[in-house]
Structure formats: C-alpha cells, structure tokens
Amino acid sequence: MQTNKNVVLHVADVHKHFGGLHALSDIDLQVKEGETHAIIGPNGAGKSTLLNVIIGRLAPSSGAVVFDGNVLTGRKPHEINQLGVARVFQTPEIFADLSVIQNVMTPAFAKRDGAFKINMFSAVENERAIREEAEHMLEDVGLIDRRETHAGALSRGDKRRLELAMCLIQKPRLLLLDEPTAGMSRHDTNTTIELLKKIKSRGMTKVIIEHDMHVVFSLADKITVLAGGRIIAEGAPDEVRGDQRVQEAYLGGAH
Amino acid sequence: MSNFMSRKDLTLFLGFAAVVLLLPILATPFGAAYPDLLQRFMIFGIFAVGFNILFGLTGYLSFGHAAFFGVGSYAAMWSFKLLSLNAIPAILFAVVMSGLFAVAVGYVSLRRSGIYFSILTLAFAQMSYNLAYSVLTPITNGETGLRMTLSDPRVIDGLFTSASGAPVPSLFGMSLSGWNGFYFTAIFLLATFFLSMRISNSPFGMMLKGIKSNQNRMNYTGFNTRPYTLTAFIISGMLAGLAGSLLVVTDPLAGAERMQWTASGEVVLMTILGGVGTLVGPVIGAWLIKYFENIFSSFNDNVLNNFYSFLPDGLREVVVAVSGKFVGEGWHLSLGLLFVLIVVFLPGGIMEGVRRIGARFGHMRKGSKSSARVGATAAVG
Amino acid sequence: MFEVLFLQFLNGLDKGSAYALIALGLTLVFGTLGVVNFAHGALFMIGAFCAVTFRQLLTLETVTVDPNNLSPWGTPVEIRAPLVQAWFGDFGAILVNYSVPLSLLLAIPVMLLIGIGMERGLIKYFYKRPHAEQILVTFGLAIVLGEIIKAIFGPNPIPQPMPTDLRGAADIGAWLGMAPGVITYPLWRLVYFLFSAGIIAAVFAFLQFTTFGMVVRAGMADRETVGILGINIDRRFTIMFGIAAVVAGMAGVMYTPLLPPNYTIGMDFLVISFVVVVVGGMGSLPGAIASGFLLGILQSFASMTQVKAIFPGIDQIIIYLVAVIILLVRPRGLLGRRGVMET
Numbered sequence: 001m002q003t004n005k006n007v008v009l010h011v012a013d014v015h016k017h018f019g020g021l022h023a024l025s026d027i028d029l030q031v032k033e034g035e036t037h038a039i040i041g042p043n044g045a046g047k048s049t050l051l052n053v054i055i056g057r058l059a060p061s062s063g064a065v066v067f068d069g070n071v072l073t074g075r076k077p078h079e080i081n082q083l084g085v086a087r088v089f090q091t092p093e094i095f096a097d098l099s100v101i102q103n104v105m106t107p108a109f110a111k112r113d114g115a116f117k118i119n120m121f122s123a124v125e126n127e128r129a130i131r132e133e134a135e136h137m138l139e140d141v142g143l144i145d146r147r148e149t150h151a152g153a154l155s156r157g158d159k160r161r162l163e164l165a166m167c168l169i170q171k172p173r174l175l176l177l178d179e180p181t182a183g184m185s186r187h188d189t190n191t192t193i194e195l196l197k198k199i200k201s202r203g204m205t206k207v208i209i210e211h212d213m214h215v216v217f218s219l220a221d222k223i224t225v226l227a228g229g230r231i232i233a234e235g236a237p238d239e240v241r242g243d244q245r246v247q248e249a250y251l252g253g254a255h
Numbered sequence: 256m257s258n259f260m261s262r263k264d265l266t267l268f269l270g271f272a273a274v275v276l277l278l279p280i281l282a283t284p285f286g287a288a289y290p291d292l293l294q295r296f297m298i299f300g301i302f303a304v305g306f307n308i309l310f311g312l313t314g315y316l317s318f319g320h321a322a323f324f325g326v327g328s329y330a331a332m333w334s335f336k337l338l339s340l341n342a343i344p345a346i347l348f349a350v351v352m353s354g355l356f357a358v359a360v361g362y363v364s365l366r367r368s369g370i371y372f373s374i375l376t377l378a379f380a381q382m383s384y385n386l387a388y389s390v391l392t393p394i395t396n397g398e399t400g401l402r403m404t405l406s407d408p409r410v411i412d413g414l415f416t417s418a419s420g421a422p423v424p425s426l427f428g429m430s431l432s433g434w435n436g437f438y439f440t441a442i443f444l445l446a447t448f449f450l451s452m453r454i455s456n457s458p459f460g461m462m463l464k465g466i467k468s469n470q471n472r473m474n475y476t477g478f479n480t481r482p483y484t485l486t487a488f489i490i491s492g493m494l495a496g497l498a499g500s501l502l503v504v505t506d507p508l509a510g511a512e513r514m515q516w517t518a519s520g521e522v523v524l525m526t527i528l529g530g531v532g533t534l535v536g537p538v539i540g541a542w543l544i545k546y547f548e549n550i551f552s553s554f555n556d557n558v559l560n561n562f563y564s565f566l567p568d569g570l571r572e573v574v575v576a577v578s579g580k581f582v583g584e585g586w587h588l589s590l591g592l593l594f595v596l597i598v599v600f601l602p603g604g605i606m607e608g609v610r611r612i613g614a615r616f617g618h619m620r621k622g623s624k625s626s627a628r629v630g631a632t633a634a635v636g
Numbered sequence: 637m638f639e640v641l642f643l644q645f646l647n648g649l650d651k652g653s654a655y656a657l658i659a660l661g662l663t664l665v666f667g668t669l670g671v672v673n674f675a676h677g678a679l680f681m682i683g684a685f686c687a688v689t690f691r692q693l694l695t696l697e698t699v700t701v702d703p704n705n706l707s708p709w710g711t712p713v714e715i716r717a718p719l720v721q722a723w724f725g726d727f728g729a730i731l732v733n734y735s736v737p738l739s740l741l742l743a744i745p746v747m748l749l750i751g752i753g754m755e756r757g758l759i760k761y762f763y764k765r766p767h768a769e770q771i772l773v774t775f776g777l778a779i780v781l782g783e784i785i786k787a788i789f790g791p792n793p794i795p796q797p798m799p800t801d802l803r804g805a806a807d808i809g810a811w812l813g814m815a816p817g818v819i820t821y822p823l824w825r826l827v828y829f830l831f832s833a834g835i836i837a838a839v840f841a842f843l844q845f846t847t848f849g850m851v852v853r854a855g856m857a858d859r860e861t862v863g864i865l866g867i868n869i870d871r872r873f874t875i876m877f878g879i880a881a882v883v884a885g886m887a888g889v890m891y892t893p894l895l896p897p898n899y900t901i902g903m904d905f906l907v908i909s910f911v912v913v914v915v916g917g918m919g920s921l922p923g924a925i926a927s928g929f930l931l932g933i934l935q936s937f938a939s940m941t942q943v944k945a946i947f948p949g950i951d952q953i954i955i956y957l958v959a960v961i962i963l964l965v966r967p968r969g970l971l972g973r974r975g976v977m978e979t
Contacts, residue, residue, distance in 0.1 A: 081477035093475070095468040098461070106465050109458050110477035118486060120459040125261055127458065166476065316768050363964065370672060370767060371963055374914045378956035381907065385956075390949030516907055520775060527772055580787045588787065591779030598773040599761065 005032040008174055008205045009054070014063035016049055016229075023049045024229045027063070031174070034203040038216040041226035042249065047209045050226065051178055054207070055087060056080055068173060078115050084173035090182050092159035094166065096152030100143055103151050104134040104165050111170045133169060141165045141195060157188030161195060168199065177208045181215050193218055217241070225249070264452055271448055271535065275441050279434065285546070290437045292549050294505045296542045297440035298498045301447045303525040303537035305494025308451060310523070311532035312460060313487045314467030315365070318373045318519050319380025322360070323353040323492040325387065325514030327499025329394065332401045332509040335424060339411040342424050342431060342439070346500045353496020354489055361488035365481060368470070380519055387511035400510035424504045436505045443501060444538070447494055452534055454490070463487055467532075495522075524590070528597055530606025539605055547586055554582035639809065639818050644936045646808065650825040650894065652932020653832030657887035658909040659916060659924035660836060661880035667856040667919045668876045671759055672767050674774040677906025678781035679881045682750060683743050683888025684897035685785055688794050690739030694720050694732050734799045736893055743885045751881025755874050778903060786899035793896035798824045828890050835883060836925055842879075843921075852876055856919070911959045917972020927970055931955050 009031040016024040024046050031037045041047050052058040054065050056072045065072045070083055081087075086107075095103050108130045113119060125131075138144040141161040146154070151162060160180065167175055180196065181189040189212075196219055200206070210216050216223060216237070223240045225233040227249040233240050240246055260268070274281065278296065282288040287296075302324060309315050330352035334345035364375040387395040395401055403422040424431050431439055454460045465473050466480050473480050503509055512518070525544050530536025559575045559582070566574060581589045601608050658680055665673045697716045705713045720728035731738065758777065762770045802823045809819030843849035855869045888897070895901065912931055916923030931954075937943060939951035950957075962969060 076479070077474040078477050078479045081475055087475050089475075093469060093472040095465050095472060097468040098464060102461060102464075106461060106473075107476045109462070113458070115477060115479035116482045118459055120454050120457040122458065123261065123264075123453075123456045124458055124461055125456070166472075170477070316771070363960065367963060367967060370771070370918070371914060371967070373771070374910060375960060375963055377907065378911060378959045382953040382956045385952035386949050389952045517903075523772070523775075584791075585783060585787055587779060588783035591776050591783055594776035595758070595773055595780060598769055598776060599758070602765075602769055 005034065007031070008033050008068055009207065010066045011050070011054065012064050012066060014050075014053055014060040014065065016046075016053060016058065016060050022229055024053065024060070027226075027229075027231060029224050029231065029234070031205060031207055033205055035221045036200055036206045036208065036219055038208045038210055038220035038223045039226060040210055040213070040216055040223060043211065045226040046229040047211070047226055048178075049229075051176065051209050055085075055176065078110075081110070081170075081172075082115055084170075086167035086170050086172035086175050088160075088163055088167055088175070088177040088180055090178045092156070092163040094151045094154075094159055094162050096150070098151055099148050100151050100154070100162060101131070101134055101138065101147040103162055104137050104169055105130050107166045108133055108169050137165045137169045140168070140198075155188070156184060157191055160184070160188070160192055164195060164199070168204075171204075173205060175204055175206045177206060177210075179210055179212075180208065181210075181212055189215070261456075264456060267534070268449060268452060271538075272445050275444060276438075278441075279437070286550060287546055290433045291505075292545065293437045294440050295502075295545050295549075297437065297444040298501045298505070299522075299525065299541040299545055300444045300538040301440075301501070302495055302498035302522050303529070303541040304444075304447050304451045305491045305498070306522045307491075307526050307531065307533075307537040308454060308463075308494070309487050309491035310526060311537070312455065312463040312467065313484055315368065315484060315488070316373050316523070317364075317376040317488075317491075318516065318523070319360070319376035319378070319383075320491070320495050320522055321514050321516070321518035322380040322383040323357055323495035324499035324502075324518065324522075325383065325509075325511065326356050327353045327496030328503045328509035328513055329387075329401060330496070331500035331503040332403070332507070333394075335403050335409075335422070335503070335507065336401075336407040337410065339409055340422055340425050341411075342426050342504045344411070345424065345504065346497060349496045349500030349503075350493045353499065354493040356496075357489045357492025358485075361485050361492065365484050365488060377516060377519070380514060380516060384511055384514040384516070387514060395509070395511055397511070400508050402508050422507075424507060431504055440501050440505065443497060447497070448534070448538070450490075455534060459483075459486075464532075524594055526604075528594065528604055530604030533604070533606040536604050536606040543605075544590065547590060551582050551589065552584070552586040555579075639814070640940075641937075643819050643821075644940055645933055646819070646821045646825075648933030648936030649829045649929070650932075651935060652929035653829050654887055654891055654905065654928075655909055655912045655932050656925045656928025657832050657835060658884055658905055659912040659928045660839060660921065661884040661887075662909055662913050663916070663919060663921050663924040664839075664876055664880040664883075666913070667921070668852055668873045669755075669759065669763065671762060672770045672774070673759070674771055674906065674910075675754070675777040675781065676774075676880070676884055677902035677904075677909065678778045679747065679751065679884035679902070680888040680891075680905050681785060681897065681899065681902030682781065683747060683885030684892050684901060685789060685888075686743035686746055686885060687736050687739040687796055687889045687892045688789065688897065690742045691732070691735040691796060694718075694735050696720075698722070733801075736796055736798060736889065739889055740886055743889045744882055747882045747885030748878045750885075751878035752874055754881070755877040759877065760870075760874075778906070782899045782902060789899070791898060793898040795896040796892035798893035802827055824893050828894065831890055832887070835886060839879070839883065840921070848872060848875075908955055911955055913969075915959050915962050915969050917969030920969070920971040923969055923971030931958060934958060 007030045011027055011029045014024055014027040015022070027050060029037075029039075039047055039050060049058065053060050054072065056065070056075045056077070059073055067080075067083060067085060072080055072083075072085075075083075095106065098106070102124075105124070105127070109119075112130065135144060135147065138147055141164060143158060143161055143165065146158070151159070154162060177196075181192050184192065193215055200219065208216065208219065220237055223233075223235065223237055224231055225240060225243075225246050232249055233243045233246045235243075275297070278293055279288050282293065287293070302320075306317070306320050309317055309320075327349040330349040331345040334348040338344050338348075360376065360379045364372055364379065367375060388397055405422065407422065409422075426435075426439060429435065454463075462473070462478060462483050465476075465478070466483060470480055499513065502513075521544065522541075525540035526537045527540065528543060529538065529540025556575055556579055559578055560571065563571045563574050563578075579585070597604060603610070658676065661679070662673060662676045665671055665676065696719050698719060700715045700717070701712045702715065703712050707713050718728065718732070720731055722728070724731065754777070758773065762773060804823050805820040806823050806826050807816055807819070808821050808826075810816040812819075843853055851869065852872055855873065888901075891897075908931070909928075912928050913924055915931065916925070916927035934954050935951065938947075938954035944951060966972075
C-alpha cells in the first residue's frame with residue numbers, strides 16, 4: 001500500500017571506504033514521502049558516515065544520494081537546505097547570542113529570501129509576517145514564554161526544541177535528525193519524543209539516526225538496521241524487533 | 256516614519272546627532288573643544304563604526320583595516336592633486352578605491368576564519384605598508400608622505416579658475432578648515448552611524464549576527480555565508496576609506512604610517528574599549544582614545560606639579576615622577592593598561608559597564624525581575 | 637652562482653633562527669595552554685633588555701675627581717674606574733667583553749619568573765575565554781610591556797657590542813674546500829644559528845625524553861584525558877609557559893649584537909612570528925621551526941639585487957605573500973593539525 005507514495009530520498013547503492021576500511025557497503029535505501037524512517041545500529045555501525053554522505057559532507061566512493069530528483073553529493077550545505085532538507089544536530093546548533101525569537105526568524109528569512117539577499121533597508125521589527133510565523137512556531141514547541149531570552153541561556157532540552165522549531169519553520173520536505181536525544185536527561189528525552197510525535201502527525205518526511213531503541217520504536221514507521229557498514233535488516237518496527245540478526249548484532253551485543 | 260525606523264531608534268539617532276552637533280559646547284569643560292581634535296573624533300568615529308560592522312556584527316577580527324584607511328587617504332590626495340580641490344570627488348574616489356581594494360582583500364581573506372583570517376588581513380596590510388614605503392614611492396611619496404603642491408594639474412579646477420595661493424581642500428569653494436571642517440566631518444559620522452543602525456536592525460544585520468554566533472548553523476539553515484561576510488567586509492573597508500579621505504581633507508598629508516599594523520590595532524582597541532557589537536560603543540571608544548592621545552599626551556611635569564601642588568615637596572616629586580611615566584610621551588602605557596583592564600573585567604567595553612550600572616538602578620527600582628537579560632549580553636568574539 | 641646562493645642561504649639562517657625560536661615559544665604556549673599570546677614578542681624584547689641591563693651593571697663606574705690633576709683646559713680630570721675591573725682586574729675586562737652571552741645567566745631566571753608571573757597573574761584567567769579576547773588582552777599587555785621598557789630605557793635603540801673574539805668572519809667556503817674568501821660569514825651570526833639550533837634541540841629533547849615532556853605532549857594532544865588521569869597538568873603548563881618565555885628571552889639576548897634593541901623590537905618580530913606560526917600550522921612544533929627557517933631564508937633570497945630587479949619590492953612583502961599563498965593552498969599551514977583554531 002505504501003508503493004503509491006513517492007520516494008523522497010534515495011540512497012542508491014552507496015559505498016564508502018577510507019583507505020582500506022570499508023565504512024559503508026551496498027547501502028541502498030528509500031525514504032518515502034511522509035514516512036519517519038529510522039536508521040539504527042550499534043556504535044561504529046556507520047550511522048554517522050551515512051548521515052554525512054546523505055548531507056553531502058562526505059562524497060561516497062561509489063553510488064549516489066538523490067533527493068527529490070537532485071543529486072545531493074558535492075552540494076554545499078546551504079544548497080541542500082534550499083532544496084528542502086533541514087537538519088537537527090547531535091548537540092543542538094543554535095544561535096546562542098541571539099534571542100529565541102530571532103533564532104526562529106532567521107531560518108524563515110532563508111526560506112523566503114533565498115541563500116543571499118542584501119536586505120538592509122527594512123527593519124526586523126517590521127517583518128510582521130515572519131515574526132508571527134515564528135511566534136506561532138514557538139507556541140507549537142512550547143517556548144513562546146521565552147521568546148526574548150538569549151538562546152544560549154536555555155536548558156539543553158529547550159535548545160533542542162528551539163532547534164526543531166528552527167527547522168520546522170522552513171517546512172522542509174525532509175528533516176534529518178542526528179540522535180536527537182543524545183546526552184539528554186530522561187525528562188528531556190521524553191519531552192523531545194512527545195514533540196517529535198506531535199510533528200509526526202503532520203506528515204513530514206523524517207530520517208532519524210539513533211541508537212536509543214526506546215526513541216526509535218515509539219516514532220519510526222520503518223527501521224533500517226546497520227552493522228559493520230551494511231544493512232542487516234529493514235522493515236516495520238515489529239519486524240525488526242523480532243529479527244534474529246538484529247538481536248545478535250545490536251541488542252545482544254550492545255545491551 | 257514608523258515603517259522606516261522605530262521610535263526607539265529614532266530617539267537614539269536624534270540623541271546621538273544632538274551630542275555630535277553640540278560637541279563644540281559639550282567638550283568645552285574637558286578642554287577638548289577645538290576643531291582639530293573634534294574633527295579627529297568624527298573621523299575615527301567613522302573608522303570604528305565601520306570596523307564594528309565587520310568585527311562587532313560579523314565576528315571577523317581584521318588586523319589590517321588601516322590599509323583601507325591608508326588607501327582612502329592616498330586616493331583622496333590624488334583626487335586633490337589631479338582633479339579638483341573639491342572634497343566631494345576626493346571622497347567619492349577614495350570610497351570607491353578602498354571598496355575595490357576591500358573586494359580583493361576580502362575575497363581572499365574570507366576564505367578562512369578565526370585567527371587565520373586575522374593573519375591574512377594583517378599580511379595584506381603589512382604588504383601594503385611595506386610597498387607604500389618602497390616600490391610604490393611614485394604613488395605614495397614614501398617616507399615623506401604625499402602632499403599637494405601648486406604645480407599639481409587639477410584638471411577640473413583648471414577649467415574654471417586659475418590657481419592662486421596655497422592649495423587647500425574646499426567644498427565648492429567653501430573653506431573646510433576649522434569649525435567648517437568639523438561640521439563637514441560630523442555629517443559623515445551621522446550618516447555612517449545611521450547606516451550602521453540600519454544594518455544592525457535589518458534582516459541583513461541579523462544574518463551577520465547569525466554568522467558571528469554560529470556559522471555552521473547558518474549554512475545548514477540555507478544561507479550562503481560568504482557573500483554576506485564579503486558584503487560586510489566591503490562596507491567596512493569603504494567606511495575606513497571614507498575616514499581616511501576625511502583625514503586628508505582636514506589635514507592634507509597622506510603618509511604610509513597610517514597603514515601600519517599599529518594603526519590597525521588602534522581601531523580594534525577603540526571598538527573593544529567602547530563595546531564590540533554595540534552601536535554607540537565604537538564611537539565612544541574612538542573619542543576616548545583620541546581624547547587621551549591629544550590631551551593626556553600633552554601633560555608634562557609642570558602640569559603635574561600644579562596638579563599635585565597640595566602634596567608636600569618630597570612626596571610630590573616622587574608622585575610626579577611616577578605619574579609622569581603615564582602621561583605625555585608615556586600615554587600609550589596608560590592606554591595599554593586601560594585596555595588590559597577592560598578586556599579582563601569588562602569584555603563588553605564601556606557600553607557593558609553602562610548597561611550594568613543601568614541594570615543595577617533598574618533593579619533597585621523595579622525589584623528583581625529585570626536582571627535576567629543582563630547576564631546574557633553579547634560577548635566579544 | 638652557487639656561491640652567491642649559498643651565501644644568501646647562510647644570510648637567511650640567523651633571521652630564520654630568530655623567527656624559529658619565537659615561533660617555537662608561541663607554539664608551545666598555544667599547543668599546551670591553547671592561548672594565542674600576542675605578548676610573546678614582548679618576551680623577546682625583555683630578553684634583549686636583560687642583555688642591556690646586564691652590560692649596564694657590568695660597566696658601572698666610580699667617578700673620582702682629583703682637584704690637583706688638571707687637564708690642559710684647566711678642568712679637573714675625571715677618573716672613571718669600572719667597578720668590575722677594579723674588583724676582578726683582567727677577569728673583569730673579560731666579563732665586560734662577553735657581556736652578551738653572559739647575560740643569559742641573568743635572562744634565564746628573570747624570564748622564567750616573568751613567564752610564570754604572566755601566566756599565573758593574567759593568562760590563566762583566559763583559558764576558557766574566546767581566542768579573540770586572548771589576542772586582545774595579550775596585545776594590551778604587549779603595549780604595556782613595551783611602554784615600560786621605553787619609560788626605563790628610552791625610545792632609542794641601544795647597541796650591544798659582540799665579544800671581540802667573535803667579531804670577525806668565518807671563512808665557510810674554505811672549510812668546505814673552496815677558495816678562501818669566497819664565502820665568508822660573520823662569526824656572530826654563525827654563533828646565533830648554532831645557539832638557536834642547540835635550544836631547539838634541547839626543547840625537543842626535553843619534550844621527547846623526559847616524563848615531564850611526555851605528559852605535556854600528551855596534554856597537548858588531549859588535555860581532558862590527561863586531566864582525568866589525575867595528573868596536575870595545569871602546573872606543568874605553567875612551567876611550559878615559563879620555558880617558552882625563557883626561549884624567547886634567550887633568543888632576544890643573543891640577537892642584540894645583530895640588531896640594537898628598542899621597545900618596538902618585540903612587536904616587529906611578533907608580527908612576523910605569527911605569520912611564521914600560521915604558515916607552519918598552528919600547534920605544530922616542527923612546523924614552526926621549518927617555516928621559521930623557510931621564511932628567513934626566502935627573505936634573504938628575495939633581497940638579492942637580481943631578484944629585486946625582476947620583482948621590485950619583493951623583499952618587503954615576501955613573507956606575507958608566502959603566508960597568503962600557503963594559507964590559501966594549505967588551510968592548516970604546512971604541518972598543521974585538523975581542528976586547531978577553526979571555530
């Protein structure tokens with residue numbers, strides 16, 4: 001039944017080796033529109049390498065990454081973003097010196113004005129549409145009361161919410177999340193999962209790189225399991241959970 | 256007006272304009288109310304405000320900005336020599352030339368960030384300085400410096416009048432010496448300040464602050480940061496050139512020492528002292544340093560003896576001898592000390608001090624609510 | 637032609653040695669403490685003024701006036717008796733003659749104290765602050781130190797004579813089997829080069845073969861881990877700062893006969909040394925040494941008249957030009973590591 005949906009991201013037969021070390025082999029995966037696709041695996045499985053290949057930071061030794069008909073390999077980060085890919089980092093990357101509302105307005109400008117525009121003849125406070133949009137976004141993630149706070153002063157959990165808001169305001173076609181709950185307290189992890197679930201209902205396509213199984217099983221529609229740089233299993237959460245190889249390579253080994 | 260400028264900004268600008276235009280009166284109690292010095296207040300105010308657009312907003316610490324100042328000076332001087340004694344073409348020519356130079360230097364230097372950027376700008380400035388002293392002597396007149404002479408061609412002026420008397424820059428025939436010169440430069444400072452306010456409050460300025468805060472995030476947010484930084488670099492280089500040309504307008508001699516790295520260091524100092532990234536801070540920093548340089552450095556032992564006349568003789572001699580090291584020839588020592596103290600205790604400069612004091616008063620008045628934002632004032636870097 | 641090039645190569649060595657020594661200290665400080673120290677040139681200057689002070693102390697004189705002994709102009713003759721000679725006789729005269737190298741004895745403890753004092757008194761508060769603030773505070777400190785020297789010794793350069801035995805030239809060409817007089821090289825420059833090479837070797841040996849050095853190197857690579865091992869890395873780093881100060885100071889002492897020091901000498905060398913460090917690669921000791929000599933020698937070649945005839949003014953800008961090219965082609969310098977000073 002999912003076959004009718006468009007493939008948004010296609011990692012086509014990607015290999016990546018560093019010298020003699022094969023970090024990724026035969027990686028082929030398709031992410032369909034509206035799907036939350038998780039990529040999991042034990043440490044050293046090649047998750048970060050794969051993410052870097054997807055985002056164009058590393059060139060694959062062979063194969064290609066195609067997003068919505070565009071090859072991503074070799075493009076600069078801002079070009080990839082302008083194509084409609086937003087990214088959440090392992091440690092939240094925000095503008096610590098700007099206020100919370102400015103943090104969210106900035107990506108809205110990138111969406112509206114493109115990669116470069118000398119826009120110095122209007123004042124930020126007169127950009128009402130963008131401000132309203134940003135406030136709306138902050139309400140969504142529960143940071144509206146802190147809109148004038150310096151972002152650097154936020155707690156880690158709040159920084160993650162802010163970063164999500166910064167990505168979501170661009171209405172990306174694809175959202176990449178790199179271990180969104182890494183290093184978080186149980187409480188922050190739970191609130192972040194709640195927030196991600198809330199977003200999920202909007203039908204945005206997401207790729208989550210994660211090693212916390214708890215996070216993955218509560219969010220993902222489809223899971224790809226990596227080990228030793230190869231895909232060892234792929235399928236719906238329940239299928240993957242029951243897969244013998246996964247339990248050996250991942251659950252048995254790591255936990 | 257509301258669409259163009261918020262009430263708060265308008266108040267700030269009008270307040271600033273009032274202070275600048277009333278300086279001849281306001282500076283009197285400090286013994287600074289003479290045109291030569293106040294002209295330099297304006298000129299170095301422009302230099303520092305321009306520098307702040309690069310360093311304060313964008314976070315790129317250039318150690319070679321004096322090069323653009325110097326290019327502006329030489330360009331203006333050549334306009335005076337070849338075209339006309341009128342200041343307007345000289346200033347335009349200077350701004351264009353320094354802008355072109357900034358395009359070249361910025362294009363190369365901005366390929367790197369952090370200290371590598373600082374060293375690249377320093378390298379370009381030192382090259383300019385060394386060349387101005389050596390092979391470029393036909394353009395710069397080397398150590399002697401470039402000045403106007405009666406025999407200069409001045410083609411535009413030659414069309415209208417025949418030269419008479421010693422050549423001095425003018426504005427359509429109006430003399431620019433003394434107070435005229437002050438008001439002339441003051442208008443440029445106000446325009447520069449206005450531009451800096453506009454940039455700081457605009458989306459463009461917010462992007463620059465974003466680059467300073469987290470360039471990586473800016474890239475992944477969809478911004479091509481290089482043209483943003485290059486634009487900031489060029490604007491700031493053109494303003495440095497403007498300042499350089501105005502210095503030649505008021506004091507018609509262009510010398511290579513204006514391009515030396517010490518001159519680049521001075522504008523960094525002005526900006527830090529006043530408050531990096533703030534609107535008014537760099538101007539205050541520039542004024543304070545020029546004030547120290549001119550007033551403080553003229554102190555001598557006689558002045559000090561009078562100042563300490565209440566002390567007994569023996570003690571007075573010691574005190575005069577010690578404090579004599581900090582004034583006159585040694586004013587740089589005071590400057591260096593002040594600089595260290597500011598960076599150690601008040602990295603946000605004088606403006607942060609003002610804010611802290613303001614917050615303390617606000618704190619007393621309003622209770623404990625308002626202190627939350629003070630702790631998070633923008634840091635240097 | 638070979639002789640000419642070889643001579644230029646030699647001429648580049650002494651300047652290259654000075655660059656390398658200053659860059660070595662800068663890199664030690666940056667690599668261990670992570671601090672960009674713009675006051676490092678001031679340490680070179682203070683070293684030079686240790687030599688000046690030492691000589692002034694050695695040449696203190698008593699002046700006696702004998703009212704009965706009149707000069708042909710009818711004024712009493714002043715008899716100046718250098719104290720050192722009065723006390724030690726000929727040995728005293730030798731001391732004065734060798735004042736420059738001997739002042740190392742004064743410079744080493746003084747520089748160590750100044751270095752440690754600087755680190756404990758100011759620098760240590762800046763470990764966690766942004767590089768821009770480190771640059772600014774040390775820049776301010778450099779101004780202060782320069783001005784203090786100016787207040788004490790005045791603004792003019794103070795020449796320091798080299799020992800009489802080392803004033804001549806070494807006939808290096810003859811040593812290498814060429815005709816005598818083809819390649820001669822001032823002895824003191826040779827001394828300076830050998831001295832520098834010795835210091836560089838000593839610093840490397842110290843880092844390589846002592847436990848202290850091993851810990852410091854480990855700390856340079858990964859400060860946190862070494863800290864976790866329970867080793868007091870901070871104290872060692874303080875001492876490293878002292879050592880860097882001593883290296884800069886010694887470089888300054890020995891350079892005085894080649895360039896009479898004044899209060900700006902520190903900044904003059906610092907600007908170039910920073911270029912040297914960046915070209916070598918921030919944080920790389922071998923890089924600092926290599927690029928120090930490389931730039932010194934290039935500068936020497938660029939000042940040949942034949943070269944200047946083709947590229948006018950090249951001698952003035954060669955160092956900066958090379959810096960620009962290297963930074964653009966090799967962003968991390970010749971031997972720089974990834975991730976140093978990039979955020």
